[in-house]
Amino acid sequence: MTRMTAAQSPYSPADRPRLGLRERKKIKTREAIRAATYALVKEQGYDATTIEQIAERAEVSPSTVFRYFPTKEDIVLTDEYDPVMLAELRARPEDEPWMDSVRHVMRRTLDLSDREDPEVLRLRAHLGVQVPAIRSRYFESMTETGRLLREALAERTGRDPESLEVRVSAMALIGGMMEVSMYWAENGFEGELRDLMERALDVMEHGLGPENPSGPRHRP
Amino acid sequence: MTRMTAAQSPYSPADRPRLGLRERKKIKTREAIRAATYALVKEQGYDATTIEQIAERAEVSPSTVFRYFPTKEDIVLTDEYDPVMLAELRARPEDEPWMDSVRHVMRRTLDLSDREDPEVLRLRAHLGVQVPAIRSRYFESMTETGRLLREALAERTGRDPESLEVRVSAMALIGGMMEVSMYWAENGFEGELRDLMERALDVMEHGLGPENPSGPRHRP
DNA sequence: CCATGAAATGAGAGTAACTATCAAAACAGG
DNA sequence: CCTGTTTTGATAGTTACTCTCATTTCATGG
Secondary structure: OOOOOOOOOOOOHHHOOOOOHHHHHHHHHHHHHHHHHHHHHHHHOOOOOOHHHHHHHHOOOHHHHHHHOOOHHHHHHOOOHHHHHHHHHHHOOOOOOHHHHHHHHHHHHHHHHHHHOHHHHHHHHHHHHHOHHHHHHHHHHHHHHHHHHHHHHHHHHOOOOOOHHHHHHHHHHHHHHHHHHHHHHHOOOOOOHHHHHHHHHHHHHHOOOOOOOOOOOOOO | OOOOOOOOOOOOHHHOOOOOHHHHHHHHHHHHHHHHHHHHHHHHOOOOOOHHHHHHHHOOOHHHHHHHOOOHHHHHHOOOHHHHHHHHHHHOOOOOOHHHHHHHHHHHHHHHHHHHOHHHHHHHHHHHHHOHHHHHHHHHHHHHHHHHHHHHHHHHHOOOOOOHHHHHHHHHHHHHHHHHHHHHHHOOOOOOHHHHHHHHHHHHHHOOOOOOOOOOOOOO
């Protein structure tokens, strides 16, 4: 008997009837590869999972896996939130302070991701801590997000998006956000990522400040 | 005839007579591998350079190359400045503002690196822009620097180095510094890296500010 | 319903980074 | 010079990833 790939994805396949059969199959294949990868990684860990195993469980050939994702890390890390973030950032009122916009958009994006698949963010953060190759690639994908950030920041402040100042501002934000993800994973996913992000943005906006009443104290 | 590996390193081999022959040979091998890699990468590019070629030019076996460096990227990116930075950071007066200490130490470290080998920083930044694998690994090595930064920052401010706030502050700095390096390389290494770093630290300390008189203007 | 062109897939061979193992060579110390 | 320890080299193996080409699968017009 043929085993189902068991895609308990939030979308039912009939949701998109306007797409041709070809397009629908491509989407299904993509999701099957990702689902197979997530499952195998949870079972055996990232390094122990080979492309062959992924292909087998997703019921495609190894060639096809590479046709859909350029690297093994990308299977885990790829998503489509960047355009969403940029759109939301542009939709914010012109006169809103930049960091407030970022706060707002980050919260919305995190909520969205959490609603679609609450496991994914955790798995990524976890692998980002455990697997160097993933961490590296994670950073790489964050720099792409950084490029969007500097576009939006440049529009908002009327500066050149390629200026050193804008680029550094955007990338410093990205660095801080990356650290939030690592912190979250290293501390057993305690607390809401959304709240940690908020605290991080506060620090990046105002600096550490002389004292932080709610923060932890130096170890004794 | 046997070709010399031509290590025009600032240290002459006789500089360290207190080390045994074994230790001296190891240092020489390490430098030979690095020199061979730099030369080959300049000639052919990073991807086209194989470990075998590196081994051949350095006159060692491929096994030995991997014994000295865990990955190909590490041959290009490894250095020993982190401990120096930490020491200098700790040597700064207790009451100096944190960002001033960072500014000071960064300038000293960049100068030191520039004096030892002015090409290396450029090559790294260049490859960081061109080669994704290098860029990723570059980031990875920066996060290690970030760990030092948060130690120093925690000591200075009396906070827990593992607190979210300290970690985010340190990593945001790293993100900004990384971007400086990329900016420098993408703009043909125009201007002194030291000066760009200074501008970056200003932005990270005070934010973009309402106007930047000396900065470039939005493209027309 | 079928024929034709285009797109997607699978199979195979190949490259290169990296690992593990083990025997030979180079050194250190007596 | 002899002995024990380090360091090296050779070899075989794994796996991510690339390239090529024949086969299959879908789209479309008659």
